[in-house]
Amino acid sequence: MGGIRFQPSSDLxxxxxxxxxAVQQSTDIKPVPRVRRFSLAAWRARTAWLFLAPSLLIxxxxxxxxxxxxFQLSLFDVSILKFPLQPTxxxxxxxxxxxxxxxxxxxxxNTVNFTFFSVFFETVLGLIIALxxxxxxxxxGLVRTAMLVPWAIPGVVxxxxxxxxxxxxxxVINDLLMKLRIITAPVAWLAEPAFVMPAIxxxxxxxxxxxxxxxxxxxxxxxxxxxxxxxxxxxxxxxQQFWRIxxxxxxxxxxxxLIFRTLDALRVFDMIYIVAGSQVExxxxxxxxxxxxxxxxxxxxGSAVATGIFLILAMYITAYLVAxxxxxx
Numbered sequence: 001m002g003g004i005r006f007q008p009s010s011d012l013x014x015x016x017x018x019x020x021x022a023v024q025q026s027t028d029i030k031p032v033p034r035v036r037r038f039s040l041a042a043w044r045a046r047t048a049w050l051f052l053a054p055s056l057l058i059x060x061x062x063x064x065x066x067x068x069x070x071f072q073l074s075l076f077d078v079s080i081l082k083f084p085l086q087p088t089x090x091x092x093x094x095x096x097x098x099x100x101x102x103x104x105x106x107x108x109x110n111t112v113n114f115t116f117f118s119v120f121f122e123t124v125l126g127l128i129i130a131l132x133x134x135x136x137x138x139x140x141g142l143v144r145t146a147m148l149v150p151w152a153i154p155g156v157v158x159x160x161x162x163x164x165x166x167x168x169x170x171x172v173i174n175d176l177l178m179k180l181r182i183i184t185a186p187v188a189w190l191a192e193p194a195f196v197m198p199a200i201x202x203x204x205x206x207x208x209x210x211x212x213x214x215x216x217x218x219x220x221x222x223x224x225x226x227x228x229x230x231x232x233x234x235x236x237x238x239x240q241q242f243w244r245i246x247x248x249x250x251x252x253x254x255x256x257x258l259i260f261r262t263l264d265a266l267r268v269f270d271m272i273y274i275v276a277g278s279q280v281e282x283x284x285x286x287x288x289x290x291x292x293x294x295x296x297x298x299x300x301x302g303s304a305v306a307t308g309i310f311l312i313l314a315m316y317i318t319a320y321l322v323a324x325x326x327x328x329x
Contacts, residue, residue, distance in 0.1 A: 067310065074303035081297035094304035104305065106280060107288040108312070114197065114272075114284065115265035115316075118204045122261060123254075125205065126212025133213070134220045144217075151210040159274040162203045166190050166275075193281045200275055200282060204265070212257050219253025220246070255320060262316050266309070285309050 074094050076087035098104055133144055150158070165172050168188040177183045189199045223246065231241045269286035276282040278291065289309065293302035 070303045070306050070310075073300055074307050076300045078299040079297050080293075080299050085299075087300070090300065094301045095308075097301065098304050098308060103280070103283070104285075104288060104308075107283045107285045110197070110282055111266055111268065111284045111286075114201060114204070114268060115262060118201050118208070118265055119258065119261050121201070121205045122209045122212045123258065125209045126257070127216055129209065129213040130216035130220055134217055147210045147213060149210075150207050151214075153207070155207070155270050156274060158207050159203065159271045162199075162206075163190065163275050166199055190276055196276050196279065196282055200272055203275065204268070204271060208261065208264070212261060215253055215257040215260075216250065219250045222253075223249045258320050259317055262320070263313060266313055266316065285312070 073087075075089065075091060077090045077094075078085055078087045129147060133140060133147065153161075164170075166189040168174060168186045168191070171186075171189075173189065174183070174186040178186070187195065189195045227245050228241055231245060236244065267286055268284050269290065272282050272284050273287055273290075278287055285305070286309070289302055289305040292298045292305055296302075
């Protein structure tokens, strides 16, 4: 038998030739430049910064620049009682004098003591009031309105009112306690060193507890009711519901309330100044700064005091953020 020869098919050879031509052409094609496109998230971020720019500018003008100027003045020896002003560079001498001044440390201790006890009692009482008002009962709206009355009264008015009530001669506090036979003789609440600070703390707790209750009530209303219904179905007790549902979801609102109240308490001035004046037992950091800046006219040393107050405020806020473990974005 003769050998059979196979001829390559024209379709196969054609397809191979076409592939070779396509490969040759592909090497000659130049890459198309990529068009840069912004994602939706990047566009939203740029838009957000654009809208925040006016607020940030105002914040820099009213907060950052005065803070910078305060720190700058703290490096000079300046007296506003001498005109024209003749600032003298002293470096950190004002801070050395501040940290070695026992009156400054007494003001820090008084302020921290006042802040700790007042914010503690306000937080506990505010949380209890918020939980009670958050429950459903008849007349809840009237109770919510009435509880804001102490907070709505101006601080100067409430301080003077309580100063009269604590008076040892005609004050209603002594009269009430004597009628209840708790005390047998009038007590000079605002003159005795052992009683003046607890009296001021009581005034602040009475006035500011509604503020804490209002913020915590807003946080409670933001918790979905379905979570409590599911917990009751699973057999969780009210105490378990509080620690497993209410407390974790209420921590952001609690952080906001604590920061605002701590800032107000650390900067307290009017209440202590009206009720007790500039007593050593009750002098606060703000009153001490006012003495140095206004009474003594020491602009440089007073600026160092103001910078020290700012640093203490910053440490308190940082401690709250770390202790409550709330992520700030």
